[in-house]
Amino acid sequence: MEGPTPVSALIHAATMVTAGVYMIARTHVLFDHSPFALGVVAVVGAATALFAATIGTVQNDIKRVLAYSTISQLGFMFMACGVAAYSAGIFHLVTHAFFKALLFLAAGSVIHAVGGEQDLRKMGGLWRTLPVTFAISTVGVLAIAGFFPFAGFFSKDAILYAAFEHGMLGRALWVSGLFSALLTSFYVFRLWYLAFLGRPRSYTGRHHATPWTMLGPLVILALLSIGGGWIGIERFSAFLAPATGARRVEGGGGHLEMILALSTTAVALLGLLIADWLYRRRPDAPAELAAALPHGYKLLAHKYYVDEIYGAVVVKPLLGFSKFILEWVVDVAILGGLAWLLGGIAMLTGAILQRWQSGNLRSYAAWLAAGAAALLLFVLVPWATVLASLSAIHLGMAGH
Amino acid sequence: MNEINQSILTLILLVPLAGAVLVALAPDRFKLPNWIALLTALVAFGLTLHLPAHFLLGRGGFQFEVNRPWIENPVIHYHVGVDGLSLWLVVLTGLLAPIGIVASWNAIKERRKVFYSLFLVQQTAMFGVFISLDLMVYYGFWELSLVPMAILIAMYGRKDGPKAAMKFFLFTFIPSAPLLVALIWLYIQTGSFDFTTLQILIAHGSFPAGAIYWVALAFLFAFAVKVPVFPLHGWVADTFSEAPVALAMVVAGKLGLYSMLRFHIGLFPEQARAVAPWVIGLAVVGILYGACLALVQRDFWRLMAFAALSHLSLITLAIYGMTLTGWDGAVYQILNHAVVDGALFILLGALYDQYATSQINAYGGLAAKLPRTATLFVISALAMIGLPMLGGFVGEFMILSSTFSGVSKSWTVAAALGVILGAAYMLWLVQRLFYGPESQMATSKPPHDLKVGQLVVLWPLAVLMLVMGLAPSLWLASIQTGVHPPQSRIPNLSPQSVLSISSLGEAQR
Numbered sequence: 001m002e003g004p005t006p007v008s009a010l011i012h013a014a015t016m017v018t019a020g021v022y023m024i025a026r027t028h029v030l031f032d033h034s035p036f037a038l039g040v041v042a043v044v045g046a047a048t049a050l051f052a053a054t055i056g057t058v059q060n061d062i063k064r065v066l067a068y069s070t071i072s073q074l075g076f077m078f079m080a081c082g083v084a085a086y087s088a089g090i091f092h093l094v095t096h097a098f099f100k101a102l103l104f105l106a107a108g109s110v111i112h113a114v115g116g117e118q119d120l121r122k123m124g125g126l127w128r129t130l131p132v133t134f135a136i137s138t139v140g141v142l143a144i145a146g147f148f149p150f151a152g153f154f155s156k157d158a159i160l161y162a163a164f165e166h167g168m169l170g171r172a173l174w175v176s177g178l179f180s181a182l183l184t185s186f187y188v189f190r191l192w193y194l195a196f197l198g199r200p201r202s203y204t205g206r207h208h209a210t211p212w213t214m215l216g217p218l219v220i221l222a223l224l225s226i227g228g229g230w231i232g233i234e235r236f237s238a239f240l241a242p243a244t245g246a247r248r249v250e251g252g253g254g255h256l257e258m259i260l261a262l263s264t265t266a267v268a269l270l271g272l273l274i275a276d277w278l279y280r281r282r283p284d285a286p287a288e289l290a291a292a293l294p295h296g297y298k299l300l301a302h303k304y305y306v307d308e309i310y311g312a313v314v315v316k317p318l319l320g321f322s323k324f325i326l327e328w329v330v331d332v333a334i335l336g337g338l339a340w341l342l343g344g345i346a347m348l349t350g351a352i353l354q355r356w357q358s359g360n361l362r363s364y365a366a367w368l369a370a371g372a373a374a375l376l377l378f379v380l381v382p383w384a385t386v387l388a389s390l391s392a393i394h395l396g397m398a399g400h
Numbered sequence: 401m402n403e404i405n406q407s408i409l410t411l412i413l414l415v416p417l418a419g420a421v422l423v424a425l426a427p428d429r430f431k432l433p434n435w436i437a438l439l440t441a442l443v444a445f446g447l448t449l450h451l452p453a454h455f456l457l458g459r460g461g462f463q464f465e466v467n468r469p470w471i472e473n474p475v476i477h478y479h480v481g482v483d484g485l486s487l488w489l490v491v492l493t494g495l496l497a498p499i500g501i502v503a504s505w506n507a508i509k510e511r512r513k514v515f516y517s518l519f520l521v522q523q524t525a526m527f528g529v530f531i532s533l534d535l536m537v538y539y540g541f542w543e544l545s546l547v548p549m550a551i552l553i554a555m556y557g558r559k560d561g562p563k564a565a566m567k568f569f570l571f572t573f574i575p576s577a578p579l580l581v582a583l584i585w586l587y588i589q590t591g592s593f594d595f596t597t598l599q600i601l602i603a604h605g606s607f608p609a610g611a612i613y614w615v616a617l618a619f620l621f622a623f624a625v626k627v628p629v630f631p632l633h634g635w636v637a638d639t640f641s642e643a644p645v646a647l648a649m650v651v652a653g654k655l656g657l658y659s660m661l662r663f664h665i666g667l668f669p670e671q672a673r674a675v676a677p678w679v680i681g682l683a684v685v686g687i688l689y690g691a692c693l694a695l696v697q698r699d700f701w702r703l704m705a706f707a708a709l710s711h712l713s714l715i716t717l718a719i720y721g722m723t724l725t726g727w728d729g730a731v732y733q734i735l736n737h738a739v740v741d742g743a744l745f746i747l748l749g750a751l752y753d754q755y756a757t758s759q760i761n762a763y764g765g766l767a768a769k770l771p772r773t774a775t776l777f778v779i780s781a782l783a784m785i786g787l788p789m790l791g792g793f794v795g796e797f798m799i800l801s802s803t804f805s806g807v808s809k810s811w812t813v814a815a816a817l818g819v820i821l822g823a824a825y826m827l828w829l830v831q832r833l834f835y836g837p838e839s840q841m842a843t844s845k846p847p848h849d850l851k852v853g854q855l856v857v858l859w860p861l862a863v864l865m866l867v868m869g870l871a872p873s874l875w876l877a878s879i880q881t882g883v884h885p886p887q888s889r890i891p892n893l894s895p896q897s898v899l900s901i902s903s904l905g906e907a908q909r
Contacts, residue, residue, distance in 0.1 A: 322692035331693065339634045343570060 005108030008063060012070040013101035018093050021077040025086040028244055032084065039169060042082020046176045049075025051304065053183035057190065058290075058300040061118045062107045065191050069144065070100055072184060076159050079173055085162030086244040087237040092155035094236075098228045099143035099152060102221035103188075106137040109210045109218070110195055120191060125200035132215055134196050136222045141192045143225040145185035146268040148261075154229030156181060157264050164260055178267055185271025193279035408450050409464050409480045409531050412490065413524055415444045416497070420520035428513050434505055437516035441497035444523065448494035451487055455878055462533065462596075470537075476593055479534040484882025485731060486530045488875055489658055492738055493526045493650075499857045500646030503746045507753050508556065508644065515556065518548035519646060529655055533595040535583050538663070539576075542622075545655060546572050549647055557642035558752075564635075564642035568651075571635035575622040582618035585611070595667070602667055616671035619664045620679070626656030629679070629716055630686035633709050640705035641758065645749035648701075649742045653712050654734050660719050661727065661883070672720070679720040684811050686713030687818035694825040699758045700748055703829060704741070707784070710818055711737055717815060718799040723806035727883035728876055729798025735875065736783070736791035736868055743780040743861040746854065747773055751833070754848055755841055760829065765838030769847035774834045776850070776858050781830050783865040785823045791868030 003011070011017065024031060024041060031038050052071035059065045073096050080089030111118055113130055127134040143150035146157070160181070163173040237244075278285050290297040299305070356367065419440025423433045455463060462481030470478040482490055500519065508515045521544070528541030546569065554565035587593055590601050602612070625632045640648050665672045690710030697703035715737070718730035750773060751766075752758055767774040783790035786797075796819060804812040850858065868875070 318692070319696055323696040326689060326692050327696060330689075335631050335634055339567075339571075343567075346570075 009101045009104035013097040024081040045075045045078025046173045049180040053180045055303050056187040060120050080159040083162050083166040087240040088158040088162050091236045095151035095155040098224040099140045102140040109133045120194040123195045124198040127196040136218045139222045141188045151225050151229035158233040161260050182267040182271050185268040189272050189275035412447050416520040416523040420517045423517040433512040433516045438501045445494035448491045476536045477534045480531040484878045489530045497523050502857045504646045522548040535593040553643045556644045561642050564638040568635045568639045575625045578618035579622035582615040616668035623656045623659040637702045637705040641701040645745045649745045652708050676720040683713045683717035684814045691818045691821035701758050721803050721807040723802040726802035731879045733795030736795045740783045747777045760832050762841050763833045764836045767834040770849045772850045779862045781826045789869045791865045794872040
C-alpha cells in the first residue's frame with residue numbers, strides 16, 4: 001500500500017495477498033482431512049472480512065481504504081475455502097483481481113490528478129474534472145459492492161451461498177459475511193462520494209489530465225469487472241474440478257439461491273443508501289457520529305490497536321529479554337565474568353611468577369645466592385643420618 | 401596430467417607461502433605488496449579450481465593424494481588429499497583470498513608488507529587444515545592459522561586491537577592444548593598419526609572406553625570454540641569488531657565445522673553419537689541466543705558476530721543431527737555462509753571506511769546516496785535470510801528438513817524460529833542503514849559509492865549466491881561423495897588387515 005500505486009495494484013490484485021488463498025486451495029487435499037482445520041480457516045476468514053471492513057469505514061487515505069478492503073475480501077476468500085468451496089474462493093480471487101486492480105489504478109489516476117494528495121477529505125467533485133476515471137471507478141465500486149450484474153456479485157454470492165449450505169457454523173458465517181458485505185458496500189460508496197461527488201474541497205495540486213496510457217488499462221479492467229462474473233460459478237467449478245475436486249456443486253439454483261442472491265443485492269443497496277445519507281444528504285453526520293462514539297471511532301481509526309498489541313506482546317518483551325537477560329546477565333555478566341575469571345587467574349599467576357624475572361640485577365643475584373645455598377644445603381647435609389636420627393627420635397617418642 | 405594431480409595440493413600450499421616471502425622481501429612502494437599478494441592469491445585460486453575440474457565423482461575416498469614419510473620418529477607423514485567434504489572448502493578458501501585482498505586494498509595503509517605477508521601465511525595454514533590427512537601435520541596448520549590472525553587483529557584493530565587479539569588467542573589457543581594431548585595419546589596407543597589408519601583402528605580396535613571418550617571430547621572442545629558453539633563464543637564479538645575485514649570474513653565457521661565433520665565425527669563416530677544430544681542442545685540454544693542478541697546490537701560488527709553464532713549453530717545442529725542430508729546441507733551451508741558473510745563484511749567495511757563508525761543508529765537513508773552498496777547489501781542480506789532462489793535457502797532447507805525427519809521435531813521448530821528471527825534482525829539492519837530519514841552523518845558527508853575494484857568482487861559473489869540457490873547440484877554432487885558415513889569408506893577390510901596395520905604401528909613404535 002505504501003508502494004507506488006501500480007505496484008500496490010499488482011500486489012493487492014494478483015500476487016502477494018492472494019497467495020494464501022491459492023495455497024489452501026492447492027493443498028485442499030490436506031485440509032479435507034481435517035474438518036477442524038477447515039473450521040479454523042472459515043472462522044478466521046469471516047473474522048478477517050468483518051475486522052478489516054470495519055477499519056475500512058473510517059480510513060481517510062484513499063489507498064488505505066482500498067488496502068483494508070483487500071484484506072476484507074481476502075477474508076471472504078478464506079471463508080469460502082473454509083467451507084470447502086475452493087472454487088468459489090478462487091472465483092472471488094479472480095473477480096476481485098479485476099475490480100481491485102481497477103480501483104487501485106483509478107485511485108492512482110485520482111492521486112495523480114490532484115497533485116499527490118491521498119486524503120479523501122480534501123478531494124471531492126472530481127467527477128467533473130475526471131469524467132473517465134469517474135465512470136470507470138463507478139464500475140469498480142459497483143462490482144466490489146456486489147451489485148448485479150457486475151463481477152463481484154457472482155463471486156460473493158457464490159461464497160455466501162456455499163457458507164449458508166454449510167450447517168450451523170455455515171449459517172453464522174453467512175450472517176457475518178452478509179454484514180461484511182454491507183460494510184464493504186458502505187465504505188466503497190463512502191470513498192466514491194468523498195472523492196468524486198460533492199464540491200471540490202481543499203486539494204492544492206493543479207489538475208493533471210489523465211493520459212490514455214493510464215486510462216487504457218483501466219478500460220480493460222472495467223470491461224472485465226462488468227463481464228467477468230458471467231463466467232458463472234458452475235463453469236468455473238467445472239474448470240477447476242481437476243484441481244479442487246468436484247464434490248461440491250455450488251449454485252444449484254432454485255428458491256434458496258434466489259433468496260440469497262436477493263439478500264446479497266439488498267445489503268449492497270443498503271450500504272449505498274447509508275453512504276448516500278451520510279455523505280450526501282447529511283455531510284455533518286459522520287463527524288457527529290464519530291463524536292458521539294469516541295471510543296469506537298478511536299478503536300477503528302487505530303485499527304483495533306493491532307500493531308500496538310504486537311509491539312507490546314511480542315516485540316518489546318523480546319527485545320527487552322534479549323537486551324537485559326541474555327546480553328547483560330548471560331553474555332556480559334555470567335559468560336564474560338567466567339572468561340574474565342579464567343583470564344584473571346592466568347594473569348595473576350603470571351604476575352606472581354613475573355617477580356622472579358624482575359630485570360633487577362640485585363634481585364637476580366639474591367635469587368642466585370639463595371638457589372646456590374639451597375643446592376649446597378641439599379648436597380652437604382648428610383640426609384641419611386638426619387633422616388635416621390629423625391626417625392629414631394620419632395620412634396623413641398612413640399616408644400614412650 | 402597425472403603429475404599435476406600428484407603435486408597440485410603441494411602447489412596450493414606453497415604458492416601463498418612463496419607469495420608471503422616475496423611480499424616480505426619486496427619494497428613497500430607503489431602498492432607492490434598489494435599486487436604481489438593479489439597475484440599470488442589469484443594463482444592459488446586458479447590452482448584450487450583444478451581440483452573440482454579433475455575430481456572424479458564416482459570414486460569415494462581421497463583424491464589428489466600424496467603420502468610421503470616425513471619424520472621417522474615419531475612417525476609423521478606428509479599426507480594430503482581431498483574428498484567431497486574438503487574439495488569445495490579448499491576452493492572457497494582460494495576464492496576468499498583475492499576478495500579479502502581487494503577489500504583491504506585501501507583500508508590497509510600502514511605496514512602493508514606485514515599485513516599481506518601474514519595474510520598469505522594464514523592462507524597456507526587454512527589450505528593446510530583442509531587438506532592434511534596426517535593429524536600432526538593437521539595440528540601444525542591448525543595452530544599456524546591462529547597466529548597470523550592474532551597478530552593482525554592486534555596490529556590493525558579498530559579501537560582496542562591488542563585486547564581483542566588476546567581474547568581471540570586465549571579462547572582458541574587454550575583448547576588446542578587438550579587437542580594436542582589427545583593426539584599424542586592416540587599416537588601412543590596406535591603408533592600412527594595417519595587419518596585413514598586411525599579411522600580404521602578406532603573403528604575396529606579396542607581402546608580403554610573411558611579414555612577414548614575423553615580424547616574425542618578434547619577434539620570436540622577445540623573445534624567447538626573455533627566454530628563457535630554456545631557458550632564458547634566469547635571471542636567472536638570482539639574479534640569481529642576489531643579484525644580487518646579480510647580476516648573477519650574467514651575467522652569463524654568453516655575451519656571448526658570442517659574439523660568437526662572430518663576429525664570428530666570422522667574419527668570417533670560412536671563417541672560423537674554419544675555427545676550429539678548435548679551438542680544439538682547447545683546448537684539450538686546458540687541459534688536462538690545468537691539471533692536474540694543480534695536483534696539488540698547497536699554496533700553492526702557485533703550484530704554480524706551474533707548472527708554468525710546463530711547461523712553457525714544451525715550448521716552445527718545439522719552436523720550433530722547425524723543424518724546424511726544434514727551433512728550435505730551443513731557443508732553446503734558452510735560454503736554459502738562464507739560467501740554471503742564475505743560480501744556483507746566487504747560492504748560493511750566499505751561503510752566503515754567511509755563513515756568511521758559502526759554504530760547502526762548513526763546511519764540511515766543511505767540507499768539514495770549509495771545505490772550500489774544498498775543493492776548489493778540487500779541481495780546479500782536476502783541470501784543470508786534464506787530467500788528461495790538464493791544460496792541460503794538450499795542449505796537451510798536441507799538442514800531443517802533433515803533435522804525434522806531425522807532428529808527431533810521440536811528442535812526443528814526452535815531452529816526455524818531462529819531463522820525467522822534471522823530475517824528480523826537482517827531486514828531491520830537493512831532498514832536502519834539504508835532506509836528511513838537520512839541521518840545527519842549521511843547528509844554531512846559526500847557519498848562515495850562502491851568503486852570498480854569492489855564491484856568486480858561483489859557482483860560475482862552476488863551471482864554466485866544466485867547460482868548456489870538455483871543449481872545446488874553443481875556442488876552437492878561432489879559433497880555427497882564426501883559425507884557418506886565413515887564406515888562405508890572402509891571397504892572390504894578384514895580384521896586381519898586391520899591387525900597387520902595395527903602391528904605395523906607397534907613395530908614402528
